[in-house]
Amino acid sequence: MHVDHVGIATEDAAELAALYEELLDAPVVHEEAFQGMRVVFCEFENGYFELLEPAEDDTTIGRYLEQNGGGIHHVAVETDDIEGALDTARDLGVRRLDDDPRPGAWGHEVAFLHPKDTGGVLVEFVQH
Template sequence: MHVDHVGVATEDAESLADLYTELLDAPVAHEEVFDGLRVVFLDLGGDGYVELLEPVDDDTTIGRYLENEGGGIHHVAFATDDIEAALETAREAGVGLIDEEPRDGAWGHDVAFLHPKDTGGALIEFVEH
């Protein structure tokens, strides 16, 4: 497993993408509207991505996160070749699952989230390409 991306919640993905492109030399690799969010992936040159998450609908998880916490790092995603096995490992370790089964994620990937109360306060995502 390796870090696939870091998800950043923002009110303005376009402006933040422009800034990160300049600061990190990280061009936009993929952009879509998915599940009430504008999602922009910035390519870190083979070392993963920064995923910018901007709500476009009023009632989204990211919208509520921004309202309560403000912008910033939302989650860390780890790439796995077998998301079902990764979830089983988490279950066996006693980690609560937000997603008991993989679900559709941005960019056509399967994803599942682990509960931060069991992971040191960090929201962890498994992603299978």
Template sequence: MRFDHVGVATRDAADLADLFDGLLDAPVAHEETFDGMGVVFLELDDGGYFELLEPDDGGAIADYLDREGPGIHHVALATDDLPAALDRARDSGVDLVDEAPRPGAWGHEVAFLHPRSTGGVLVEFVEH
């Protein structure tokens, strides 16, 4: 597995994108509305991304922001075999949020591991 992106919950993705572009020279690589939120991917020099998550109307990110405030929401790791990665996590005793891959942003397949099993970190596996 390799680092893919860090997901950041924010109430204003455009402002945060401008900040990170100026600060990190991280231009917008992709934007979409997905699953009740605006999603903006900023490309880093090493090929990784910052994924900015802005709630559209309610939904999980709005709930997260109300509960936790803005900041890091999840860390994503890329895999070439998402079902095998989930099997490995399950076999290791990790609680899964997603028992099977599901559609994610940018047309990728994704699955999340529950933070109670991963040291308080919401981990996303992503297959491009």
């Protein structure tokens, strides 16, 4: 496994993407509307920043921004076997927010683990 991306909650994905492109040489390689969000991926040599902007009222990201402000929302780890990764989490007593993989942005399968069991970090498994 390796870190695939870091999810970042923001009020303005376009503005933040423009900054990251100039500042970090991380160009936008994918954009989409997904589950009430505008999602923008900025690419590095070894992964992505996934910028998450609420596009509708009362979304998970919108509520996150209201409670926490902008910043790191989650860390995604790529796996070739998302079901096996979920089984390992279960075997280790780590609570899963998703018992089964579900569709994620960019057509990937994803599943999240409970941050109270992962050191306060919302961990996402992602399978391309």
